[in-house]
Amino acid sequence: MKTIIGIIKELIKDPMGKIGFIGVLVIIILSVLAPIIAPYDVTEMFTQDKLTGPSSQYFFGTDNFGRDVFSRVIFGAKVSLRVGIISVGIAASFGLIFGVVAGYFEGKVDNIIMRFMDILFAFPSILLALFIVSVLGPSITNTMIAIGIVNTPVFTRTVRASVISVKSMEYIVSATSIGLKPKNIIIRHIIPNILAPFTVQATLALSGAILTEASMSFLGLGIQPPDPSWGSMLNESRKYMETSPWLVIFPAIFHYFYHTVIQYFGRQLKRRIGPKIKAVGGDLWKIYWK
Amino acid sequence: MSKILVEVENLKTYFPVKSGVFKKTTAYVHAVDGISFKVNEQETFALVGESGCGKSTTGRSILRIIEPTSGKITFDGDDVLKLSKDEMREKRKDMQLIFQNPYSSLNPRMTVKKLLEEPLKTHFKMSQKEMDEQVLWIMDKVGLSNDQLERYPHQFSGGQRQRISIARAIISKPKFVVADEPVSALDVSIQSQILNLLIELQKELKLTYVFISHDLNVVRHISNSVAVMYLGKIVEKGLTEEIFENPMHPYTQALLSAVPSKDPLKKKKRIILKGDVPSPINPPKGCPLYLRCEKAMDICKENNPLLKTMDGTHETACHLY
Numbered sequence: 001m002k003t004i005i006g007i008i009k010e011l012i013k014d015p016m017g018k019i020g021f022i023g024v025l026v027i028i029i030l031s032v033l034a035p036i037i038a039p040y041d042v043t044e045m046f047t048q049d050k051l052t053g054p055s056s057q058y059f060f061g062t063d064n065f066g067r068d069v070f071s072r073v074i075f076g077a078k079v080s081l082r083v084g085i086i087s088v089g090i091a092a093s094f095g096l097i098f099g100v101v102a103g104y105f106e107g108k109v110d111n112i113i114m115r116f117m118d119i120l121f122a123f124p125s126i127l128l129a130l131f132i133v134s135v136l137g138p139s140i141t142n143t144m145i146a147i148g149i150v151n152t153p154v155f156t157r158t159v160r161a162s163v164i165s166v167k168s169m170e171y172i173v174s175a176t177s178i179g180l181k182p183k184n185i186i187i188r189h190i191i192p193n194i195l196a197p198f199t200v201q202a203t204l205a206l207s208g209a210i211l212t213e214a215s216m217s218f219l220g221l222g223i224q225p226p227d228p229s230w231g232s233m234l235n236e237s238r239k240y241m242e243t244s245p246w247l248v249i250f251p252a253i254f255h256y257f258y259h260t261v262i263q264y265f266g267r268q269l270k271r272r273i274g275p276k277i278k279a280v281g282g283d284l285w286k287i288y289w290k
Numbered sequence: 291m292s293k294i295l296v297e298v299e300n301l302k303t304y305f306p307v308k309s310g311v312f313k314k315t316t317a318y319v320h321a322v323d324g325i326s327f328k329v330n331e332q333e334t335f336a337l338v339g340e341s342g343c344g345k346s347t348t349g350r351s352i353l354r355i356i357e358p359t360s361g362k363i364t365f366d367g368d369d370v371l372k373l374s375k376d377e378m379r380e381k382r383k384d385m386q387l388i389f390q391n392p393y394s395s396l397n398p399r400m401t402v403k404k405l406l407e408e409p410l411k412t413h414f415k416m417s418q419k420e421m422d423e424q425v426l427w428i429m430d431k432v433g434l435s436n437d438q439l440e441r442y443p444h445q446f447s448g449g450q451r452q453r454i455s456i457a458r459a460i461i462s463k464p465k466f467v468v469a470d471e472p473v474s475a476l477d478v479s480i481q482s483q484i485l486n487l488l489i490e491l492q493k494e495l496k497l498t499y500v501f502i503s504h505d506l507n508v509v510r511h512i513s514n515s516v517a518v519m520y521l522g523k524i525v526e527k528g529l530t531e532e533i534f535e536n537p538m539h540p541y542t543q544a545l546l547s548a549v550p551s552k553d554p555l556k557k558k559k560r561i562i563l564k565g566d567v568p569s570p571i572n573p574p575k576g577c578p579l580y581l582r583c584e585k586a587m588d589i590c591k592e593n594n595p596l597l598k599t600m601d602g603t604h605e606t607a608c609h610l611y
Contacts, residue, residue, distance in 0.1 A: 169394055170391060170394040170395040171394065171396055171397040171398075173355060173387075173389075173395075174387070174389060174395045174396070174397075174455070174458070175397075175408075176355060177355050177382060177386065177387040178382060178408060178409045178412060178458070178462075179379040179380065179381075179382030179409070179412050179413060180379075180408070180412055181379065184412075188397075188400075188408070189397050192397075192399040192400075193397070193398070193399055
């Protein structure tokens with residue numbers, strides 16, 4: 001706990017870090033409080049107020065069905081964050097398992113896992129995600145699964161590289177010489193020492209996952225209507241862009257804000273916890289986070 | 291004469307050199323090339339030699355941390371190399387390793403308490419209370435105080451860390467400990483403390499050491515017998531006094547002449563070996579010291595000398611005798 005508070009203190013010393021940290025806090029609060037903040041239901045149609053501009057009644061105007069854009073943007077944020085966190089969770093868990101197994105045992109197992117990851121890596125991520133969704137069928141769950149699979153190779157590579165680096169440390173030899181089983185060496189000695197680069201990778205992957213979700217929804221294979229998503233909102237409002245620009249501007253601004261803030265947060269986190277890890281965990285960081 | 295605890299016979303550890311696209315094994319590094327020695331119970335056997343001569347590999351091969359290529363290791367009547375992986379894991383309770391660098395041999399994410407409990411959890415079924423007692427006992431033995439139990443390794447100095455790593459090695463009450471240069475990463479003032487600690491522990495817990503070092507003064511202080519290694523082979527071995535008083539092999543003579551004298555005014559003849567150590571990938575057919583030795587003869591080029599008994603326990607591998 002102490003170290004977490006310490007890292008946050010370090011983080012907000014830097015203006016970029018401050019923006020990132022406060023931004024992420026705002027995102028979390030907005031998502032949690034979405035039902036309270038949003039003035040209307042996301043699917044409620046005010047048919048007499050179609051395509052009205054921003055006003056005190058509808059902060060961000062209304063869309064072609066007369067739905068409140070502000071409420072939809074706020075709920076879209078919640079959806080984005082949920083998709084982001086769960087898909088990164090999927091990618092991180094599989095990445096951790098595959099990466100540790102590949103890095104620890106090396107040899108044939110390593111070759112099989114890594115060549116499979118190379119295949120996944122070879123496809124452009126959006127194409128692969130679209131392919132998976134078109135096989136599974138478009139829905140919010142399948143979108144999360146698809147984004148999760150697309151991100152798995154990145155995690156596997158990061159984890160594997162860290163494991164190989166930690167494995168050469170003398171305390172792993174020491175654990176072997178004491179007579180520990182491989183399972184215990186992995187759980188007690190290797191995983192605790194690779195968590196830092198892993199956490200940073202997760203933060204950075206989060207903004208990527210949100211972006212992929214938006215692109216997929218824009219192409220109609222992500223979140224399905226009438227659920228709000230920034231991507232699908234942009235898609236639906238394409239036709240009215242010239243006459244009612246607020247339909248595009250607000251989701252886009254929010255999207256930009258989310259993406260930037262999470263990126264700042266991730267990058268600064270990487271910078272802040274890098275040297276600390278070096279002091280206690282060897283030269284891991286020199287290799288991967290230069 | 292006391293009982294033999296560890297006997298190493300013709301131990302060889304080769305590392306494959308892989309090259310090319312298909313990672314084909316093209317050659318072997320002859321890190322340890324057929325060495326034999328015996329270690330008596332409760333005595334200290336020292337392995338000395340320059341960097342890269344295979345002394346650490348020997349130590350680790352005895353404990354099977356590096357799998358030896360061939361040979362026979364008898365520990366307390368058991369053939370160590372014939373044990374299965376699980377049997378070996380159990381055996382590790384009795385044979386432990388102390389590392390050279392206390393800065394990298396302790397997991398930075400574990401407190402001292404956890405580090406010390408780990409061997410106990412692995413080998414014994416103990417209640418938390420018994421474990422606590424053991425940990426306190428060992429902390430007292432290695433001279434650390436109980437209020438340091440919840441600290442992390444980076445909060446200690448080098449000497450203290452080495453105490454922790456010694457404690458971790460001997461908490462399971464082993465019979466046999468391989469100390470791989472345990473003091474060479476420490477300041478001279480701390481070195482003597484750690485050496486004395488090792489000697490005290492040996493007396494109290496009836497330990498047998500294989501002590502690996504390149505520091506001849508340290509070796510003379512701590513060991514009962516010594517083996518001098520050069521390029522994966524033992525070139526001379528015997529009781530410590532025999533080796534230090536009457537070194538016979540030219541390599542041992544050169545090593546000893548490099549030890550700084552206690553009296554700076556006393557003139558000493560330095561024997562300086564020319565050239566470099568030959569590559570262990572392709573060791574020469576004759577004596578490995580042939581090109582560097584002042585006393586080299588024609589036979590040295592052709593024949594690699596074997597260890598010959600000089601008198602009593604003193605053995606050396608040189609064509610001079």
